[in-house]
Structure formats: C-alpha cells, structure tokens
Amino acid sequence: MEMILALAVVIAVIIFGGLTSVGNERQRKALEGIREQAALWALQDLRLKREKLAREMKVDDPVKWWNVVFAKICGEFLDLNVAEVFDTPQTLVCIDKNARRVLG
Numbered sequence: 829m830e831m832i833l834a835l836a837v838v839i840a841v842i843i844f845g846g847l848t849s850v851g852n853e854r855q856r857k858a859l860e861g862i863r864e865q866a867a868l869w870a871l872q873d874l875r876l877k878r879e880k881l882a883r884e885m886k887v888d889d890p891v892k893w894w895n896v897v898f899a900k901i902c903g904e905f906l907d908l909n910v911a912e913v914f915d916t917p918q919t920l921v922c923i924d925k926n927a928r929r930v931l932g
Contacts (some may be wrong), residue, residue: 840907890920898930 887893898906908922908930913915922930 891922894920894922894930 891910895906895908898908906924908924910920911923911929912921913919914921924930
C-alpha cells in the first residue's frame with residue numbers, strides 16, 4: 829500500500845513539473861511576442877514623428893542654413909556658394925571659399 833502511495837506521489841510530481849514547464853514556455857513565448865510588438869510600435873511611432881517633422885520643417889535659404897550649420901560644426905565660416913543642384917536624391921553641392929566641394 830505504501831509503495832502505491834509513493835508511486836502516485838512521484839507520478840503526480842512528474843506530471844505537475846511537466847505542466848509547469850509547458851506553462852512557463854507558453855508564458856515565455858507570449859512575453860517575447862509582446863516585446864516584439866512593443867519594438868515594432870516604437871519603430872513605427874518614430875517613423876511617424878520623423879515624417880511629421882519633415883513636413884513641418886521649412887528652410888527658406890538652404891545655403892545660408894548650411895553656412896550656419898558648418899560654422900557651428902567646423903568652427904569656421906565656410907562662405908558656401910551653390911555649384912549644382914540634384915533632384916533625386918535632393919542634393920545641394922556647394923563650393924566653399926577654398927574651392928572645396930561640400931554636399932548637403
């Protein structure tokens with residue numbers, strides 16, 4: 829009788845251990861799916877914000893704007909002048925006071 833009871837307890841422990849493992853695996857997969865969805869949402873949200881800002885951003889005089897940006901970055905005023913303009917992709921090729929080409 830004690831042997832049957834011990835065998836029943838061992839079988840019950842094995843079954844409950846298996847059920848716990850299966851439940852943990854399901855939970856892990858669900859959490860992984862939630863994490864992937866959160867990452868995709870954040871990426872799409874960033875794209876939407878960038879598109880909104882791109883539509884709102886207006887630069888009236890691109891050459892003047894580039895002169896200011898390059899002055900802040902390089903620490904010197906480059907005095908850019910337009911050399912070429914390309915439509916696809918939108919590119920502005922300028923020449924600085926030392927005849928160096930600068931793309932913008």
